[in-house]
Amino acid sequence: xxxxxxIHDAFEESRNNxxxxxxxxxxxxxxxxxxxxxxxxxxxxxxxxxxxxxxxLNKYGLPEAEILQINTSTAxxxxxxxxxxxxxxxxxxxxxxxxxxxxxxxxxxxxxxxxIDNKGRILTCGTSPSHPIHKKSLEQAVYEEACEALxxxxxxxxxxx
Amino acid sequence: xxxxxxIHDAFEESRNNxxxxxxxxxxxxxxxxxxxxxxxxxxxxxxxxxxxxxxxLNKYGLPEAEILQINTSTAxxxxxxxxxxxxxxxxxxxxxxxxxxxxxxxxxxxxxxxxIDNKGRILTCGTSPSHPIHKKSLEQAVYEEACEALxxxxxxxxxxx
Amino acid sequence: xxxxxxIHDAFEESRNNxxxxxxxxxxxxxxxxxxxxxxxxxxxxxxxxxxxxxxxLNKYGLPEAEILQINTSTAxxxxxxxxxxxxxxxxxxxxxxxxxxxxxxxxxxxxxxxxIDNKGRILTCGTSPSHPIHKKSLEQAVYEEACEALxxxxxxxxxxx
Amino acid sequence: xxxxxxIHDAFEESRNNxxxxxxxxxxxxxxxxxxxxxxxxxxxxxxxxxxxxxxxLNKYGLPEAEILQINTSTAxxxxxxxxxxxxxxxxxxxxxxxxxxxxxxxxxxxxxxxxIDNKGRILTCGTSPSHPIHKKSLEQAVYEEACEALxxxxxxxxxxx
Numbered sequence: 001x002x003x004x005x006x007i008h009d010a011f012e013e014s015r016n017n018x019x020x021x022x023x024x025x026x027x028x029x030x031x032x033x034x035x036x037x038x039x040x041x042x043x044x045x046x047x048x049x050x051x052x053x054x055x056x057l058n059k060y061g062l063p064e065a066e067i068l069q070i071n072t073s074t075a076x077x078x079x080x081x082x083x084x085x086x087x088x089x090x091x092x093x094x095x096x097x098x099x100x101x102x103x104x105x106x107x108x109x110x111x112x113x114x115x116i117d118n119k120g121r122i123l124t125c126g127t128s129p130s131h132p133i134h135k136k137s138l139e140q141a142v143y144e145e146a147c148e149a150l151x152x153x154x155x156x157x158x159x160x161x
Numbered sequence: 162x163x164x165x166x167x168i169h170d171a172f173e174e175s176r177n178n179x180x181x182x183x184x185x186x187x188x189x190x191x192x193x194x195x196x197x198x199x200x201x202x203x204x205x206x207x208x209x210x211x212x213x214x215x216x217x218l219n220k221y222g223l224p225e226a227e228i229l230q231i232n233t234s235t236a237x238x239x240x241x242x243x244x245x246x247x248x249x250x251x252x253x254x255x256x257x258x259x260x261x262x263x264x265x266x267x268x269x270x271x272x273x274x275x276x277i278d279n280k281g282r283i284l285t286c287g288t289s290p291s292h293p294i295h296k297k298s299l300e301q302a303v304y305e306e307a308c309e310a311l312x313x314x315x316x317x318x319x320x321x322x
Numbered sequence: 323x324x325x326x327x328x329i330h331d332a333f334e335e336s337r338n339n340x341x342x343x344x345x346x347x348x349x350x351x352x353x354x355x356x357x358x359x360x361x362x363x364x365x366x367x368x369x370x371x372x373x374x375x376x377x378x379l380n381k382y383g384l385p386e387a388e389i390l391q392i393n394t395s396t397a398x399x400x401x402x403x404x405x406x407x408x409x410x411x412x413x414x415x416x417x418x419x420x421x422x423x424x425x426x427x428x429x430x431x432x433x434x435x436x437x438i439d440n441k442g443r444i445l446t447c448g449t450s451p452s453h454p455i456h457k458k459s460l461e462q463a464v465y466e467e468a469c470e471a472l473x474x475x476x477x478x479x480x481x482x483x
Numbered sequence: 484x485x486x487x488x489x490i491h492d493a494f495e496e497s498r499n500n501x502x503x504x505x506x507x508x509x510x511x512x513x514x515x516x517x518x519x520x521x522x523x524x525x526x527x528x529x530x531x532x533x534x535x536x537x538x539x540l541n542k543y544g545l546p547e548a549e550i551l552q553i554n555t556s557t558a559x560x561x562x563x564x565x566x567x568x569x570x571x572x573x574x575x576x577x578x579x580x581x582x583x584x585x586x587x588x589x590x591x592x593x594x595x596x597x598x599i600d601n602k603g604r605i606l607t608c609g610t611s612p613s614h615p616i617h618k619k620s621l622e623q624a625v626y627e628e629a630c631e632a633l634x635x636x637x638x639x640x641x642x643x644x
Contacts, residue, residue, distance in 0.1 A: 003267060008553070008575040010268040014237035015554060022291035026269030070491070071498060074396035076175035077410055080283065088399055090602060091428075092491040105283025106164060106413075107171040108187030110313050112286075119573060119602055122241065122266025125273075127288060129313040130183035152271050152290040169392070169414040176393060231330070232337060235557035238571055249560055251441060252589075253330040267574075280412060281442055325589060332590040336559040344613035348591030398497035402605065427605025428486060429493040430509030432635050434608075444563065444588025447595075449610060451635040452505035474593050474612040 002029050003117065030123050030153050034115065037097035040065035043072050043089035052139050053099055056146040060155045068093055075102055082112035083122075090120050097123075101142060113145035124149045163190050164278065191284050191314050195276065198258035201226040204233050204250035213300050214260055217307040221316045229254055236263055243273035244283075251281050262303060274306035285310045324351050325439065352445050352475050356437065359419035362387035365394050365411035374461050375421055378468040382477045390415055397424055404434035405444075412442050419445075423464060435467040446471045485512050486600065513606050513636050517598065520580035523548040526555050526572035535622050536582055539629040542640045551576055558585055565595035566605075573603050580606075584625060596628035607632045 006029055013019035040057075042050045042065045050067045057064060068089050078084035082102035089098045096118040104112040110130045115123040126145030128134055134141065147157075167190055174180035201218075203211045203226045211228045218225060229250050239245035243263035250259045257279040265273040271291045276284040287306030289295055295302065308318075328351055335341035362379075364372045364387045372389045379386060390411050400406035404424035411420045418440040426434040432452045437445040448467030450456055456463065469479075489512055496502035523540075525533045525548045533550045540547060551572050561567035565585035572581045579601040587595040593613045598606040609628030611617055617624065630640075 004575050004577060006268055011238050011553075011571075011575065014234055015557075017234065019237070022264070022269045022271070022293065024293045026267075027291055027293060028269075030267070030269045070494075073175055073178065074399050074498070076180070077172050077396050078400065078406065079281070079409060079413075084400065087401060088494075091401075091604065092487050092494065094487060103183075104286060106187075106191070106278075107167055108183045108189075108191045108314065109283055109285055110183070117267075120240070121574065122270055124270055125265060125288060127286060127313070129315075130188055132183065132185045132188060133313065133315050152288070152294065153269065154290075154294050165414050165416060172392075172410075172414065176396075231333075235337070235560050238557050239561065239567065240570060240574075245561065248562060249333075252443065252562075253326050253333065255326060279441070282413065328590055333560050336556055339556065341559070344586070344591045344593070344615065346615045348589075349613055349615060350591075352589070352591045395497055395500065398502070399494050401603070425505070426608060428509075428513070428600075429489055430505045430511075430513045430636065431605055431607055432505070439589075442562070444592055446592055447587060447610060449608060449635070451637075452510055454505065454507045454510060455635065455637050474610070474616065475591065476612075476616050 003033070003119075003121065007121075027154050031155065033117060033123065034062060034097060034153075034155075037063060039093075039095045040097040040099065041068040041089050041093050041095040042066070042099050043068045043070050043085050045069065045071060045073075048138065049101060049142050052142045053146055056143060056150070059157045060150050062150075062155075065097075065099055068095070068098075072100075072102070080105060080112070082114055083116075086114055086116045087120060090116065090118075099146075101145065111141065111145070113142065113149055115149060124153045126152070164194070164280075164282065168282075188315050192316065194278060195223060195258060195284065195314075195316075198224060200254075200256045201258040201260065202229040202250050202254050202256040203227070203260050204229045204231050204246050206230065206232060206234075209299065210262060210303050213303045214307055217304060217311070220318045221311050223311075223316075226258075226260055229256070229259075233261075233263070241266060241273070243275055244277075247275055247277045248281060251277065251279075260307075262306065272302065272306070274303065274310055276310060285314045287313070325355070325441075325443065329443075349476050353477065355439060355445065356384060356419060356475075356477075359385060361415075361417045362419040362421065363390040363411050363415055363417040364388070364421050365390045365392050365407050367391065367393060367395075370460065371423060371464050374464045375468055378465060378472070381479045382472050384472075384477075387419075387421055390417070390420075394422075394424070402427060402434070404436055405438075408436055408438045409442060412438065412440075421468075423467065433463065433467070435464065435471055437471060446475045448474070486516070486602075486604065490604075510637050514638065516600060516606065517545060517580060517636075517638075520546055522576075522578045523580040523582065524551040524572050524576055524578040525549070525582050526551045526553050526568050528552065528554060528556075531621065532584060532625050535625045536629055539626060539633070543633050543638045545633075545638075548580075548582055551578070551581075555583075555585070563588060563595070565597055566599075569597055569599045570603060573599065573601075582629075584628065594624065594628070596625065596632055598632060607636045609635070
């Protein structure tokens with residue numbers, strides 16, 4: 001119940017106006033959660049994203065993800081399609097970590113790759129501009145977003161665990 | 162009613178499985194919306210973020226933002242504090258563009274700076290790791306997030322309109 | 323900008339712990355908004371719900387709604403399908419009032435009929451149990467939910483404006 | 484993992500346009516979940532609501548709830564304050580069932596009492612108009628909302644389990 005206590009404490013700090021920003025302990029809790037995840041799912045129709053994500057997870061010494069084959073195209077009608085995909089995976093599986101990628105907001109807003117925990121809480125993210133702006137391959141974009149998400153919370157591929 | 166038609170069309174493409182990703186036209190609609198915004202608000206208690214944001218908006222030839230003085234500290238109890246702040250501004254003002262910055266997700270997840278329109282739709286964003294990771298000043302972090310958000314949708318400071 | 327001020331004031335009261343609950347003035351603002359709505363849309367594939375809703379709106383002396391023909395079946399993958407339908411209509415039209423009906427939560431949780439304004443804020447609602455519990459026709463269920471939603475904010479069919 | 488499979492199956496039916504509405508099996512799953520809940524929390528500052536809720540739960544032969552003492556007043560700045568309170572409890576505890584009560588939407592929209600599961604999914608709800616409309620005591624309003632929520636999914640106080 002580590003996150004529950006951490007969220008409770010941060011909330012009390014905010015209420016008392018004594019919150020000074022995220023702490024190293026909080027970041028470490030997120031890292032521990034990801035390192036210890038037993039069921040990591042990536043909601044997707046095909047396996048391309050999962051292949052790239054596993055390449056990245058491996059580089060950082062993290063456990064592998066599995067594909068969760070659900071049709072996520074309906075998520076595009078949501079306000080935050082990437083988050084809608086993550087919640088679809090959360091609601092239809094027993095994952096303790098979900099990595100989902102989709103549009104950030106309205107068409108043209110680019111893409112968002114997010115990590116959520118077993119209650120749907122956001123742990124980290126990576127983003128890319130739309131394809132007409134970055135002109136990268138899907139594989140390259142997913143690769144960079146995943147690295148961004150992991151480095152943002154202090155993972156370092158040179159230190160592979 | 163440009164976004165309404167654009168969202169409707171993109172949605173139909175998704176339903177028919179003919180959607181190929183964001184288009185240049187969609188990105189241009191977002192740019193036009195931001196260029197033509199009349200009331201740009203930044204929900205905040207003090208003026209630091211607004212000063213930095215206006216520096217950035219100016220560099221890209223965009224109209225200035227104003228501070229919307231509301232206490233947004235309660236947003237920290239939300240799942241996506243940055244978005245909660247943006248919605249607080251949306252619900253309490255007549256803004257047509259809101260730029261809000263706050264935590265991305267749980268404590269430790271870093272920060273998110275988002276642009277939303279007059280209906281609460283996400284147009285673009287920039288993100289930073291938590292302070293213990295990036296070690297930048299608040300000003301520097303806000304500056305870089307705002308540049309990221311604008312360049313993500315094709316604004317270019319060398320071309321200043 | 324009536325709601326904006328009202329929301330701002332209520333929020334300040336909550337922060338100061340001086341909020342005593344909803345006021346008659348607030349309820350009247352909601353009634354005025356609904357009475358003066360110019361574009362009332364009901365997202366739906368077919369016209370049955372709209373016919374029943376207009377019967378109800380008419381009984382309370384309120385303006386008529388129009389159907390907004392969009393496929394809302396993808397909303398069923400959302401956490402609150404009724405709200406997802408309402409937002410789909412908000413994002414794809416210039417409505418100033420949207421009346422949407424869909425599932426409340428997970429399968430089995432029954433139905434929710436909600437009224438949202440031009441920014442997506444919830445004004446009122448009516449609910450029904452699932453069909454296996456209430457055994458009413460769709461028409462009857464929609465009729466009763468709409469009456470519940472309107473009477474909840476003080477409309478009275480005997481006083482027809 | 485009963486809800487996960489149920490949600491997955493209902494979602495597939497929706498996608499294939501073969502969904503005919505909620506089923507008795509789905510309603511029974513919700514009832515079983517509530518009957519078997521081990522940690523039922525009610526986020527609240529004081530104990531009044533919990534006392535009334537336990538009176539109701541007892542009448543229907545259901546396990547008792549406990550108070551989760553967190554300050555939920557910040558939830559009033561959310562779009563759906565009742566749901567925001569429920570999520571605050573979810574994020575700060577190890578509850579498997581949360582019963583939260585708060586405002587439905589904007590000030591004046593009345594109140595909503597919701598039951599959510601350990602992932603934040605809505606199971607059932609009860610609603611009341613604002614106090615100036617119904618003029619009931621807080622205790623009476625909470626009592627009736629809780630009965631509505633339970634009877635909506637087929638609980639019957641005459642059959643006490």
